[in-house]
Amino acid sequence: MRTRTRTALTSALALASASALTLGLASSASAATSGRTVTDGTRGYTLSLTAPGTAAATGANVTVTGSGYNPDQGVYVGLCVVPAGVNTADAATWNSKPTPCLGGQDETGTTGASHWVNSDWYWMSPSNSSPFTESGGLGSFSVQIHVKAKISDTVTCGQAGVKCAIVTRADHFDSSDRKYDVYVPVTFQ
DSSP states (O other): OHHHHHHHHHHHHHHHHHHHHHHHHHHSOOEEEEEEEEEETTEEEEEEEEEESEEOTTOEEEEEEEEEEOTTSOEEEEEEEOOTTOOTTOGGGOOSOOOSBTTSSOSSOSSSSEEEEOSSSGGGSTTTEEOOEEETTEEEEEEEEEEOSBOSSSOBTTSTTOOEEEEEEEOTTSTTOOTTOEEEEEEEO
């Protein structure tokens, strides 16, 4: 009887451990990478953006990294709605500004939902901006932003056909420039 009880207890503990491991894996975000090659003036840049492809709908802080950027062109990193007509897998369709974005154009860092990366004016917003790490004329970054499914009172990622992505886009000094848009689609659990 004692062996049977011990075997049942061991099986139950193994099952609970496996369930906890599966639950832990399901809640952790998996990373995805997107990129594109752009020409800015006479110089070419191969942009790469890595961010989680899944996140908790209620909100999570995520780390986003980028490389190959023009350090003379500031970018915002944030969670935005993918515009109609944009296919995140086809850079040729990236002709519309990703908007609205969680936290809006947060130049002051009050929401934590976006980060401003630039090498010239980062000191203007010390709580929400940082310079590119530069090497060989290319800029890279690693920043943390807060993402959640609810972008605004009327817009929620994954509802009513709304698709969202973690993006980079040119900063407010050149907000109509689509060259630095890069999308990593995100789904919320």
